[in-house]
Amino acid sequence: MAQRLKYVVYADDLVMIVRGKDLSVIRSILQTYIGKVLAWGLKRGLKFSAEKSIAVIFTRKKKVTCAPLTMNEKDMPWQSRVKYLGVTLDRSLQWSSHISGKYQKAKKALFMYKRIVGSVYGPQPQFMRWMYVAIVRPA
Numbered sequence: 272m273a274q275r276l277k278y279v280v281y282a283d284d285l286v287m288i289v290r291g292k293d294l295s296v297i298r299s300i301l302q303t304y305i306g307k308v309l310a311w312g313l314k315r316g317l318k319f320s321a322e323k324s325i326a327v328i329f330t331r332k333k334k335v336t337c338a339p340l341t342m343n344e345k346d347m348p349w350q351s352r353v354k355y356l357g358v359t360l361d362r363s364l365q366w367s368s369h370i371s372g373k374y375q376k377a378k379k380a381l382f383m384y385k386r387i388v389g390s391v392y393g394p395q396p397q398f399m400r401w402m403y404v405a406i407v408r409p410a
Contacts (some may be wrong), residue, residue: 276304286355294328294337301326305342321345325353330365377407 279286286306291297312319321342327350328335339346352361352368359369384402 274298275300278304284355294335298337298340302340304342309342319343321347325350327351327353327360327362329360329362331363373410377410380410381407 275289275291277288279288285308287308288302289297291300309319319342322345324347325343325407326340326347327338335349337349339348341347352359354360359372361368381399381403384406385399
């Protein structure tokens with residue numbers, strides 16, 4: 272059972288990953304390890320929140336039904352996407368939601384900088400290009 276679970280810990284973020292074909296087996300493995308993590312935390316005075324935890328089933332299938340995971344006697348409903356370390360992952364592992372979010376953020380920043388630079392006579396082209404190259408594109 273332990274070979275099926277992979278986990279990644281970074282600062283205060285924990286990701287548990289289980290691969291398989293049978294969702295009920297995957298769910299039971301995850302539920303077992305959620306219990307182990309909760310027990311480990313209690314020994315060290317830590318509490319984990321079901322409201323701040325997210326569960327996602329990554330699959331290409333259109334419809335998937337599975338009972339929700341539970342943490343601290345509260346259900347964790349399956350979500351369609353998760354943001355982890357600044358990267359948005361959706362259930363079909365497409366990059367469209369991540370790229371769309373980055374695009375909207377960059378566009379908003381560029382127009383905000385445009386208002387700052389061109390408050391009297393409009394933005395000068397060299398300043399707009401500099402802002403795009405130096406600030407927006409790296410983001």
